[in-house]
Amino acid sequence: MSHLLVAWLLLGCSDDSSVQTPEPSFIQVAGTLGAVAEDTAEAPLSTPEDELPFSSEDRAIHVTGQTLDRHADPYPYTGWVEVGVRPGTLVRVDGGQAAEGSDEVPRWFAEVQDGEIDLNITIRSGFGPTRVWVSAVAGPEDDRKGGSFATGVTEAFPFALPSIAQLQTTDNHETNPLYKEYVTLRTDDRQVVVSALTTNGFWASDLDDAPGDFSGIFVYTFNKPDEVSVGQRVTLLAGGSEEYIGATQLGFPLYETEQTATLQPPPAIELDDTTFCSGSQPEHLKLEALESSLVTLPSGTIPSEFQAPADPTTLDQYSDEAQYIEYGQWPVDTAGGCRFYVVSNTTVPDFDAFEHSGEDVGPISGMLSYASAGGDIWILLVRGPEDLPAAGSSTSHKGAQGPPAPTPRRFHRSRQPVACGHDHTVSSH
C-alpha cells in the first residue's frame, strides 16, 4: 500500500465531494457565579427573576463544559480555547494566557485537556444578559493557523442594567467603565429627567442619585432631538458609550421620553475654589463627578491679556484668542486663579468676551463638559442668557474679531487645527 493511499484512508477517505472540518464541532459550557473575586464560594446561576446587581468590581465565574464532535458526541479535544464575555470585560483567566487584542482589550486563552473545560475567570461590568464565550482556536500566538472555531456560550447571567452614575463613575476622568459598549441605561425604576437641551443633543440626569454625583450624561443626537423638552422623564435611554475628547456621551442613541414635563431638573452646583481646584489647577476627579451636570461659577474674570488681536491670521492656533475666534470658547479665572472655559456663542450670541476682558462676568452657569485636548480643560456650556447675566448689561455687539456666527455645534476643542464639532457625518448624494 502506498503512503499516499494510507494518508487518504487516515484522512477519512475524503474525496472532492466531502470536505473534512476540524473538530471540535461544538462546545457546551455552563457557568456559576461567585459574589466577588475574593469570595470563593460558588452559587448557582440565578434565575432570570433574580437580577444580579451591576458592578464594575471584579466577579468570579467558574466555567465548565465539554467539547463535542460533529454528531454532538463528546470529543476529546486537547488544545487552546479563547475565552470572552459579552457584554462586559474579561479581567483574567486563571492559568490562562493573555494576548494583544483590538482596542487595547486583551484576549484571553486557556488550554483544555481531553475535551474537559474547567476554568476560573474574572469579569466585571457585565450588564443585561451576559454570557461567557469559549471558542476552540489554534492558540494565542496566531489564530490564523487553525482551530475549529466551535463556540459555546453560557446561559445568560442576568445582570442589572447600569444607571447613569454606574456608567459615569470612574477613577480615570478620560474614560468610563463601559467605554465602547452599546448600553441600555436603567430608567424604568428611576427618575431620569431631561435636564438641558442643545442643538445636537440633550443632557439627562438621574434624580435618584445625588446631584453632581456622576448623575448626568450627554446624549448626542446629531440633530436636535424631536419632541424632547426639559423636565420630561426619560423612559428609554440607550447608546454607544463614547468619550468625545474625554467627555462621556451616548452616541447613536435610542431614547423615549414622556410627553409632558413633570420633573424638576437638579439644581446647579456651585464650583468653589476650595473644593474643585487645587491652587490654580482644576481637580479633575472631583469635577468628573459633575460632568454633564449644571454648575455655577459664582465669579469669573476674563483674563486681561485676552484681547482681540490686530491680525487674527498671525495668532498661534492653540491660543485662547484663536480658539475663541474659531470656536467661540473664552477663558475665565476664579478668585483663586483656577481657569475654566465658557462657550456662549450659540446661546448668547451678542456677548463678545473680548469686550469684557479683565471684567468679572460671574455668575456663570452651564452644563459642565471636559476636553482632554488643549490642556485638559473644563468647559461651561451656557444654556441661554439666564446663565450669563453679565450679557444683559453688555452694550457690545459682535465685532469683526468676535466669536463666529452662532454655530449649530456643541463646542469641542480639537487636538489639532481641524474643524471642531462631531463628525458622525451623514452623507448621501
Place this chain on the structure above:
Amino acid sequence: MVPQRVIGEEPAVAGQDIRLTILHTSDVHSRLLPYHFEPSFTDTNVLGLPERCPDDYTTETSWCEFRDYEYGGIARIGAILKEERQRARRVLHLDSGDSFQGALVFNEFSGEAEMRLMTEIGLDAAVVANHEFDKGAANLATQYGAWGGFDFLAANYDFEDSDLPWATDLEQMVLPSRLYDLDGLRVGVIGLGNVSSLNSIYDESNSMGIKVMEPEDVLPAQAALLRSQGADIVIALSHMGLHRDQEHAQWVEGVDLYIGGHHHIATKPPIVVTNEITGRQIPVVHSGAFSKFVGRLDLVIRDGEILSHAHTLRPVANYKEDGEYQMPRDPRVVDILEEYQEALDSKINTAQVIGYAEDNLRRYSATGGDSMLGNFTAEAMRFYPGVETEIALTNTLGIRADIPAGDITLDALYNSMPFDNTITTMFLSGREIQELLDFVASRSTDRGCSSQAQVAGIQFVMVCDPHDPRAEEIKINGMDLDSEGTYELATNDYIAHGGSGFEVLERNTTQVDSGISIRDVVLSAIIQHRTLPQPEQGICTEDGRIDARDET
C-alpha cells in the same frame, strides 16, 4: 438549490451553539486604490483609523505615527478578509452597496473594476444600491453580467418595464433574497435597496423602469419565505441608511440582524435595538464608507436565536517603506488592480500635481454654513468662461471628500469630485430664488443644520427651524433680493433635473446644459490659483455667505 459551503455529513446542529461570522463592507465608492486624506476625529479616536503625525511634530505620540498612511484600497481589504476568514469557520462576506462612483476608476471603466474586484475578494452577496445606477441600469446589467460573481440582492426593486432592454436582464440577475447553508447553519439574506435616493434620481416614477417599494412592505413576506425554507436566522442587507434600519429593527418582525450602509456611518459599538413585537435584541451594524473599514460581527446562534454577538472594526490603511507596502495585500487583487492602474496611467496621470493646498480643503463647514471647497467650486462655476452667471449653487454632497493638505493631485481631485456632472444655466425669478433657498434650509434642517448647498454671488441666513425652515436676509451680489427680478444661475445638471429634491430647478424651462464638466472647471481654477486657500483674496475660504442658524 441552497448553496453549501461544506459538503458531506450534516452536523447535528439542533440544540447546539453555532458561531457565524459576518464580514461586512459598505459604500466602497470605487476606492479600489489607496488614497490620502485627513481622517476625522471620529475616524481616528472612535473608529481606530491610524493617524499620521503632523509635519511639525518631532516625536511620535500615542495618537500619531510617522507613517505616510494611505487609506482604503481593495488589495488591502482582500488581505484583511483572508485573515478574518482564517479566523472563522462559518463565514459570509456581505456588502451593503454603493461600490460604484467615487474615484477615477469608475469614470473610466464604468464599474467593471468594482464588479471584478469585489468578486475577486470573495464577496458572497451585495445589495443593489443607488449609485450602482450612476451610469444607467443598462450599464449595471452589463457590468454585473460580465464580471459579477456574487449574489446581487434587492427585495424592494421590481424591474417592471419589460419594454426596456435591461429590465429583463436585471430581473433575472437581481434576487430578492438568498439562503446560504453554512455547514448546517442556514442563513437567509434579504436585500433592501435605497428608496429615496433612487426615486430622487428621476422623481417618483424613475425612467429606469424600476418600481421601488418600501422595505416594510416586503420584509415580513421575504423573512417568512426564508424561514419556510429552513432559515435559522434572517439578515437584512440594507442600503436604507441607519435611521431606517433602526426603525425596521424596532418594528418589523422576522429579521434577526441588520447589516447596513448609505449614510457612510460606522457603528462602533453596534447598535442594539429591542424589537417591539418579539422582544428580541436586534443588532444593527454599519461599516462606514470609502473602503476605510472592514466590519466583523460574530454571532452565537442556538436553535434560530442569536444568543450573543461581538463586533470589531478593522481599519484599512497601509504605508510604504523603501517603496514597498508594509502591510499585506492580496496578490491576486494587486495583479488585477495593476491592469486598471496601467490603463488609467496611459490615459491620465493621476499623480500629476495640479496645485498645492496649504491646509486641508474642507467640503463641510465647522459652522454648518458655507465651506472652503463649496465656495471655491461655486465661484469656479459662476466665473467660468462661457458660463458667467450672476450666481451659482451646487449641492454640498456633490463634493465627496476634502482635498488633503500638500500637493493637490488629479487623483485627489477625482476623489473629491467623482461625479461627471456638468453645468446647467437657467433664469430664476426672485421668488424662485427664495423658494430655492427655503428648500436648502428645509433639507439642511434635517441634517444637523449643515448646509446642503454651496453658493456664489448669494448671501443668506439659513434658519433651521423644523416648523418653518427658511432663508432670510438674502442678498444677491450685495443687493437685497428683488422678488420681481430675474437672475441667471449656474448649477449642476443633477439637481437641475430634480435630484435631491430640487423641484424648483427641475420645473424651470429655461435650462441650458453647457456640457462643461464641473470637475474640469474646478481643475482649471486650481491651476489658475496654484496655492489654496488664499485668505487675503477670499479664495477657497469660508466667509459666512451662508449663515447657518440652528433653531431646532
